[in-house]
Amino acid sequence: MDVKALKTFQLIVKHGSFVRAADELNYAQSTVTMQIQKLEAELGTALLTRGKELGLTEAGRLLYEQSLPMLKNMEQLENNLKNLATGESGHVRIGVTEPTASYRLPAMLKAFLSENPGIRVSLEIASTAALADSVAAGRLDFAVCTSPGLQSELFFEPWFQEEFIALLPSDHPLAGREVITAGDLTADRLLITAAGCPYRRKLEMVLQETGNIQLDTMEIGSMTALKYYVESGLGIALVPRIMAERDGISRVEVRALSGTLIGMTSGVLGREAAYPFPPAAHKCLDYLKSRLAQPGKELQ
Amino acid sequence: MDVKALKTFQLIVKHGSFVRAADELNYAQSTVTMQIQKLEAELGTALLTRGKELGLTEAGRLLYEQSLPMLKNMEQLENNLKNLATGESGHVRIGVTEPTASYRLPAMLKAFLSENPGIRVSLEIASTAALADSVAAGRLDFAVCTSPGLQSELFFEPWFQEEFIALLPSDHPLAGREVITAGDLTADRLLITAAGCPYRRKLEMVLQETGNIQLDTMEIGSMTALKYYVESGLGIALVPRIMAERDGISRVEVRALSGTLIGMTSGVLGREAAYPFPPAAHKCLDYLKSRLAQPGKELQ
DNA sequence: TATTTAATTCATTATTGTTGAATTTGATAT
DNA sequence: ATATCAAATTCAACAATAATGAATTAAATA
Structure with a gap:
């Protein structure tokens, strides 16, 4: 069953005329005749009765009713695909x-x-x-x-650069400093995130280069939890600056980092x-x- | 959108391979390529990703999912029409x-x-x-x-011939007769059916021919009601034989008719x-x- | 009977679908 | 790397079929 022929058939039924269907589709009227004849031959059934005025056979009625939603679906699908192609959906x-x-x-x-x-x-x-x-x-x-x-x-x-900062307890020895360097990190226990965090890997490399091979660390699974550990005086933590900015940080000192620690x-x-x-x-x-x-x- | 190409597309996705789709459809594999390319050009979107193994783009997924029920519908419709054409439905x-x-x-x-x-x-x-x-x-x-x-x-x-018979009250003067003729119908009031009944028209013609131009008649709308009127002695009635046979007729005499009255x-x-x-x-x-x-x- | 409109037929033309051979591509083995 | 293999693509030639206009038929109207 050809979709073009189905559309033609729909229009013939809608207008009750071969000529008008041909007009609307910009076909010669012989084309319309041919399409319908082919359709009828393929289905082995007459679809239209050509008497005094155009009529539908039972098969024609069935085809008309059932093909209408099918053609609609097809158009809809085509439209959805066009929208996908343009990025509208x-x-x-x-x-x-x-x-x-x-x-x-x-x-x-x-x-x-x-x-x-x-x-x-x-x-x-x-x-x-x-x-x-x-x-x-x-x-x-x-x-x-x-x-x-x-x-x-x-x-x-x-x-972009994800900047990190250091969180320190207010009474921490480093609290007086403007900027924390890699060398400073020997001074106290360091609170670090889980193994999956890329900043942690970087940190480990930096510390190795600085010579701080063994360091007192404590692993905390969640970044947001870190500040509460810092607040309790368990150590210092390095976290993304944006976290400190957005979540109100209180009772904890924020200090910039230097060098490769920056981000x-x-x-x-x-x-x-x-x-x-x-x-x-x-x-x-x-x-x-x-x-x-x-x-x-x-x-x- | 060509139905053939859609079927091809379905099979490619189903088998994950152009060759197998071509095999199943008895196409050359270049044909399959062509059909998909035409489809993609028409829709302005890639449908399949040709990498290490065949994959679907988002548009391809959409087309695959939506066209499947459409093709099913089409087959179903075609089948219904075939059944109609053969008289199965x-x-x-x-x-x-x-x-x-x-x-x-x-x-x-x-x-x-x-x-x-x-x-x-x-x-x-x-x-x-x-x-x-x-x-x-x-x-x-x-x-x-x-x-x-x-x-x-x-x-x-x-x-076939729709035979009529006469219904008479048991005590009717004509009850002794085996057969009722047109001439007998002068003897009593005649119960007749509504104007639409073709037998009534025939009856009128027969009576005219017989010379019984004026006759005492009573019009009863329903054939099945007639026998109760006959039973009550209001007159005689002519009804289809099959009615008398199927409905148990009691307290009413049944007589055959002769000549053109027969049916x-x-x-x-x-x-x-x-x-x-x-x-x-x-x-x-x-x-x-x-x-x-x-x-x-x-x-x- | 003539006239008009609609549908069909048919031969021709245009379009498109299909194909095989050659080529490219990617994966696998040597 | 290179050879090998399978899968997909390209391209030119061919086949199939869809579309057309002119002529014809059929039915409706004047």
């Missing part, structure tokens, strides 16, 4: 690491979604390593995270093979980039 | 007059419908004139009735223009004919 699957997930993304996504009502977004919040796997496997369109151990199929584009580069992780990028995902990525990327950082 | 619209409607048809239709579970039947029970109109207008496929004033578009094929020819009324006849209707007509038609009568 779509499903964007994003991966994000903390603290971007909690502190930066909510407002941005809210704005993006209200600007693009046809687009749905789903979020995976996990470690850079887990996100890299998901991106590589095609479960995510892209991820905002730090640079993973580069797999060949993935690309990473730096967007980590965050950016977007994508899959080379995913091109051409789904338009909705592309739109979303561009939106996030325009709000997250810091000039100069993308060359790093 | 269909809707037969029959007109019938009394007494056939009440006494002959129920058992026949029951058998016919259980032999043809796919066929639906609707019945219009009315006078020959009304049925002739419905047939001419295409509201009925055919009617079982007496011969109407022949309109050129209609054809009538005699099937009326019933048969099938159809529309010339309705050919080719809907197969289900044809099947039903054949079935009824085989049970109703009396040999010899069809030549009348």
Whole structure:
């Protein structure tokens, strides 16, 4: 059954005339005759009665009624696909690491979604390593995270610097200092995050270079919990600056860090093979980039 | 969107391979490539990702999910139409007059419908004139009735003789007779049916010929009510023999009629223009004919 | 009977779908 | 690296079929 012929048939029935159907479809009227004859031959049944005026056979009635919703569905589907192709609609699957997930993304996504009502977004919040796997496997369109151990199929584009600061108890010996350096970290017990955190890996490397091979550390699973441990005087912690800014920090001193401790580069992780990028995902990525990327950082 | 291409697409996704889709559809594999390329060009979107292994883009997923039920619908519809064409299913619209409607048809239709579970039947029970109109207008496929004033578009094929008999009160002067003739009808008040009944018209003609121009008549709307009027001694009535046979007739005498009073020819009324006849209707007509038609009568 | 309108037929033309051979691509084995 | 293999693509040639206009038929109107 040819879709074109079905459309023609619909119009013939609607107008009760071959000529008018031909007019509307910009066909010669012989074409209309041919299409219907082919349809009738294919189905082995007359569809129209050509008497004094056009009439429908029972088969014609059935075809008319049943093909109408089918054609509508087809149009609808075609439309949905066009919307997908233009990025008007779509499903964007994003991966994000903390603290971007909690502190930066909510407002941005809210704005993006209200600007693009046809687009749905789903979020995976996990470690850079887990996100890299998901991106590589095609479960995510892209991820905002730090640079993973580069797999060949993935690309990473730096967007911004995630700055870290030190949290100290008010009565801590280092509280008098403006800036904390790597060397200072021998002075007290250091509170660190779980093994998955990329900043922790960096910290370990820095401390090794500085010669602080053995250090009194305590592992705390959650970044947000860290400040309460600091407050209790258990030690000092290094956390993203944005956390300290957004969550009211009280009874705890905030100090800047120096040198390589300052921060980590965050950016977007994508899959080379995913091109051409789904338009909705592309739109979303561009939106996030325009709000997250810091000039100069993308060359790093 | 071409249906063939959609089917091809479905198979590619199902098998995850162009070659296997081509095999199953008996296409060259280049054909499969072409069909998908055309589809993608038409929709302005990639549908499949050709990497290490075949994958679906978001548009591909959408198309795959949405086109599946559409193709199923199409097959179903095609099947329904085939059934219609073979007469396995269909809707037969029959007109019938009394007494056939009440006494002959129920058992026949029951058998016919259980032999043809796919066929639906609707019945219009009315006078020959009304049925002739419905047939001419295409509201009925055919009617079982007496011969109407022949309109050129209609054809009538005699099937059987509807025999009439006389009902008399037990104490009636004519009760001693074996057979009632037209001449006997002067003897008493005659109970007759409504103006629409063709037998009544015939009766009027016969009586005119016999010279009984004025006759004491009483018009009773319903045939089945007649016997109660006869029972009460209001007069004699002429009714179809089948009525007397099926409804237990008691306290009323049944007598045969002679000559032209004996009965009326019933048969099938159809529309010339309705050919080719809907197969289900044809099947039903054949079935009824085989049970109703009396040999010899069809030549009348 | 003439006239008009609608549908059909048929031969021609245009379009498109299909194909095989050659080529490219990616994966696997050597 | 290189050879090998399977899968997908490209391309030119071919086949199928869809569309058309002119002529014809059928029915409706004047």
